[in-house]
Ligand SMILES: Cc1cc2nc3c(=O)[nH]c(=O)nc-3n(C[C@H](O)[C@H](O)[C@H](O)COP(=O)(O)OP(=O)(O)OC[C@H]3O[C@@H](n4cnc5c(N)ncnc54)[C@H](O)[C@@H]3O)c2cc1C
C-alpha cells in the first residue's frame with residue numbers, strides 16, 4: 001500500500017481539513033503503538049513526528065526485546081513482570097522482528113556484583129516464570145567457570161566464577177516502529193513525518209481540541225483539530241506538556257543518555273549476546289551483542305541536559321565503555337580507531353515513577369519536596385489564591401519517594417506513566433520498547449472512555465495481542481520455515497540466497513511485495529538488484545525521504561555495514577534523486593547530511609582529536 005513522500009503531502013492536506021478523534025504527537029514506538037490500536041478501533045487517527053519515524057530514542061536502543069533482568073536487583077519486579085511477559089506478545093504480533101537469542105551472563109566475584117551464582121539462578125528462574133518460558137530449548141541454566149570460558153575464551157578468567165544463560169530476544173527497533181506505523185496507515189490512519197507540533201489549541205472551556213503544527217519541509221504552518229491529543233514524545237514529553245505556557249506543570253522527565261559502539265566481529269567475537277557488570281560498582285550492566293558480522297556493546301547511563309534531538313557520543317563515553325570492554329576481554333585491546341559506528345539515545349525516564357502505571361495511579365510514598373508543595377497549594381486554594389486545577393496539577397506531578405533526584409540513573413524505574421493534564425492533554429511516556437503494546441492498550445482504554453463519556457462516540461473493542469504489524473502475517477511458531485518460503489520467491493527470481501533471506505527476514509510477509517518489484521524496477525547507479533528493490537519498496541511504502549532514513553532506520557547499513565557503505569551510498573543518493581526529482585542543490589544537501597551522519601556515527605571528530 002503506497003506510503004510515500006506523495007502520501008505524506010496528501011496526509012498533511014487531510015490533517016488540515018479533517019477533525020480527528022485522536023491526534024498522536026510523536027512517531028516513536030510509543031506513538032506508533034497507540035496509532036495501530038486506535039486505527040484498528042476505527043478511530044479517525046492522525047500521527048505526526050517532527051523528524052523521521054523512530055528518529056528519536058526508538059532507533060537508538062540496545063535493540064533487544066527484553067524484560068530487564070537487572071531491574072530485579074532494584075526490586076522493580078513490577079516492571080520486569082509487565083515487560084518480560086510482553087516479549088512473547090511482541091514476537092507474536094511481529095514475528096519477523098524480535099528473534100529469540102539467549103543471553104550469557106558471566107558472574108564475577110567482585111564488590112558490587114549485581115548477581116552471584118545463587119542469586120542469578122533465582123533471578124533467571126523468576127524471569128522465566130514471569131515470562132512463562134516452557135520450551136526446554138530456551139529455559140535458563142547455569143554454567144561452570146570452565147563452561148563459560150569454553151564459550152567465550154576471550155573473557156577475563158580473573159574472579160570469574162561461572163555464568164547463567166537465559167532467554168531474551170534481539171530486535172530491530174526502528175523496523176518495529178515503521179511496521180506499526182505502516183499498519184496504522186493501512187488501517188486508515190493519517191500519518192506524516194517531519195511535521196512538528198508547535199502549540200496547543202483549546203476550546204472555550206479551556207479543553208484541548210488540537211494543535212498548531214509546522215510542515216518542516218515547506219515551513220507551512222497550520223492547525224490540526226482533534227477531540228483528543230496524546231503526547232507520546234518520549235524525552236520531549238515535558239516540552240509538549242509545557243506548551244500550555246502554564247509554569248504549573250513540573251518536569252516529570254529525567255532523560256539519561258545511553259551510548260553503543262560497534263566494532264568488527266573479528267575484533268570482539270562473541271557467540272551470543274553477553275551481559276555483565278561494568279565492574280565499576282555503578283549499578284551498570286553492559287551488553288555485548290553480535291549483529292550481522294559486527295559486535296556492538298553498551299550502554300552508558302548518564303543524566304542528560306543537552307539538545308534532545310542530537311545526543312552525541314563523547315570521549316568520556318568511549319573511554320568508559322572501552323575501559324570496561326578491555327578489562328572484561330583483555331586480549332581484545334579495542335581502541336577508538338576500531339570503532340566503525342556508534343549511536344547515542346535518551347531513556348525517557350519518569351523522575352517520579354516507582355513502577356509502571358498503564359492506566360494511571362503511581363506507587364510509592366511522595367517525596368518531602370512534593371509533600372511541601374501539596375501543603376502550600378492547598379493553603380493557597382483555601383485562601384483562593386490557587387485554583388482547583390492548580391491543586392490537581394501539583395497532585396499530578398507528585399514525585400515519589402522512590403525516585404528522589406539523588407537516585408543514580410540506573411536505579412530509576414524503567415516504568416511508564418499515563419497522565420492527563422487539567423486541560424485534557426494525555427501524556428504516555430517512559431517504559432520500554434518491549435512493553436509498548438501494553439502501554440498503548442492502557443492509553444486506549446482511557447481514550448475510548450473519554451470519547452464515550454464526552455462525545456458519546458463508541459468504538460469497537462480489539463485485542464491488541466492479536467493485532468499483527470505490517471509484515472507480521474506469519475505464524476509466530478513457524479517463523480524460520482515461513483521466512484525460507486518467502487526467500488524462495490527471491491531466489492526463484494534471480495537473487496542470491498543470502499540476499500533473498502535478508503529481504504525475507506527484514507520485511508516478513510511484505511517480502512512478496514518487495515520481490516514483485518523484480519522485473520519492474522531496473523538496478524541503476526551501481527546498486528545490486530536486491531538493494532534496488534529494497535530501496536524502491538522503502539520509497540514507495542515506507543515514507544522514506546532521505547538517504548539517512550534508508551541507510552540508518554529502514555535498514556541498519558550505516559551501523560552494521562560501515563565497511564561496504566562507501567560503495568553503496570552514492571548509488572542510494574542518485575537513485576533517490578531520480579525517484580524524488582531532486583535538483584543539484586538537494587542532492588548536495590542530502591549528500592552532506594549523509595556524510596555528516598556517517599562521520600558522527602564513526603566518531604571521525606574524536607579520531608581526529
Ligand atoms: C540506550 C538505550 C537503550 C535502550 N534499550 C532498550 C532495549 O533494548 N529494549 C527496550 O525495550 N527498550 C530499550 N530502551 C528504551 C526504549 O528505547 C524507549 O523506552 C523507547 O524507544 C521510547 O520510545 P518513545 O516513542 O516513547 O520515544 P521516542 O522514540 O523518542 O519518540 C518520540 C518522538 O517524538 C517526536 N517529537 C518530539 N517533539 C515533537 C513535536 N513537537 N512534534 C512532533 N514530534 C515530536 C520525536 O521526533 C521522536 O521521534 C533503551 C533506551 C536507551 C536510551
Ligand SMILES: O=P(O)(O)OC[C@H](O)CO
Nearest residue numbers: 062064258299301410414
Ligand atoms: O534500562 P537500562 O539502563 O538497563 O538500559 C537499557 C538497556 O540497554 C536495554 O534495555
